[in-house]
Amino acid sequence: MDPTTQSPPGSEIALLTEKLRRFRDERDWGQFHNPKDLAVALSIEAAELLERYLWKSPTEADPAKVREELADVFAYAFLLADRYGWNVTEIVTEKMARNAEKYPVEKSKGSVRKYTELAP
DSSP: OOTTTSOOTTSHHHHHHHHHHHHHHHTTOGGGOOHHHHHHHHHHHHHHHHHTTTTSOTTTSOHHHHHHHHHHHHHHHHHHHHHHTOOHHHHHHHHHHHHHHHSOHHHHTTOOOOGGGSOO
């Protein structure tokens, strides 16, 4: 893990990640938190989030349960980024920049089409 790439010390993400790490380490769960298993856990929690909307309109989902599942998604995502030593703000910002190139406003505004289907 390269500490120079992690979220800046004192940032909210860094503080939250430290709380997650402390919670994990107090229970000796770090031994199970390899990148593959964190990615699997993240996917499972994302599926549990989706389950809250299954067979319901978007407004019928229980916000408290959605919130709880979303917290699990964030927790595993932050722990996965931490395992690689990545700065969450940096990697999300980089991805947004790549998406801005693929989805320029003048071609994608109001459209749900994939970038490969946008008009030239």
